[in-house]
Amino acid sequence: TGIPNGMGFTVLTLFPELITSFFNHGIIGRAMEKKLIVGDTINIRDFTLDRHKSVDDKPYGGGCGMVMTPEPLFRAIDEARSRRGNARVLLMSPQGKPFDQSRAREFAAAGENLIFVCGRYEGIDERVYHGEVDEEISIGDYVMTGGELAAMVIVDAVTRLLPGVLGGESSAELDSFENHRLEHAHYTRPFEFEGMTVPEVLLSGNHGEIEKWRRSSSLKRTFIKRPDLFHKETLSAEEKACLKIWCRELEA
Numbered sequence: 001t002g003i004p005n006g007m008g009f010t011v012l013t014l015f016p017e018l019i020t021s022f023f024n025h026g027i028i029g030r031a032m033e034k035k036l037i038v039g040d041t042i043n044i045r046d047f048t049l050d051r052h053k054s055v056d057d058k059p060y061g062g063g064c065g066m067v068m069t070p071e072p073l074f075r076a077i078d079e080a081r082s083r084r085g086n087a088r089v090l091l092m093s094p095q096g097k098p099f100d101q102s103r104a105r106e107f108a109a110a111g112e113n114l115i116f117v118c119g120r121y122e123g124i125d126e127r128v129y130h131g132e133v134d135e136e137i138s139i140g141d142y143v144m145t146g147g148e149l150a151a152m153v154i155v156d157a158v159t160r161l162l163p164g165v166l167g168g169e170s171s172a173e174l175d176s177f178e179n180h181r182l183e184h185a186h187y188t189r190p191f192e193f194e195g196m197t198v199p200e201v202l203l204s205g206n207h208g209e210i211e212k213w214r215r216s217s218s219l220k221r222t223f224i225k226r227p228d229l230f231h232k233e234t235l236s237a238e239e240k241a242c243l244k245i246w247c248r249e250l251e252a
């Protein structure tokens with residue numbers, strides 16, 4: 001990532017413990033220990049100045065719900081920027097640009113530190129967006145109670161692409177969506193389970209045949225589960241031949 005102490009992820013939130021728990025487990029936790037990433041949190045409430053430490057207020061124009069006030073957010077974002085030089089401020093919101101695997105690859109390749117603004121309530125005051133946010137990102141067309149899950153989704157998907165994070169046990173290059181195809185089926189012991197066995201080719205030791213079977217499995221699963229992915233990449237000659245054989249088998 002070109003940054004001496006790993007790619008930085010700073011999450012601005014009202015519930016830091018949600019995030020620190022995520023940073024301290026599994027592959028993300030190991031990446032933290034190995035200093036491949038530096039993850040930390042900022043509690044937005046620490047940047048309130050009033051006695052009641054209020055972070056939200058009623059919306060101008062009336063209506064239900066509350067809106068997060070701009071002052072604490074401005075101060076918290078400035079604190080986050082001061083911790084790391086080159087950083088990009090991302091607002092988690094349903095109105096944002098949809099996050100996907102290609103975006104995860106872009107963030108991982110850039111290695112730029114990321115600051116996540118996690119709103120609660122109905123959202124944040126518009127002036128924060130215009131004054132401090134570099135980009136608005138959505139993890140899907142649905143509304144959550146807070147932006148924290150979105151921040152964790154992005155940190156997770158980006159971190160696993162960083163060099164040294166996955167080590168040998170898996171490789172991101174063969175992920176689903178890597179080439180607009182879903183991943184092939186996976187099997188492990190036992191050979192027979194609940195009357196279902198494993199495709200014999202996978203035990204053959206014939207790596208050429210195994211790779212061919214896996215490309216076929218990936219193609220068929222994409223065709224069945226996500227045909228929308230096909231328009232993004234043309235079918236190779238091998239894939240066309242595979243689909244033709246498969247269709248003949250289905251018709252037989």
Ligand SMILES: Nc1nonc1C(=O)N[C@@H]1CC[C@H](O)C1
Binds near residue numbers: 120121138142144
């Ligand atoms: N979909 C999403 N992708 O990123 N973030 C969301 C999301 O629903 N955010 C919530 C909206 C109001 C609350 O403040 C937080």
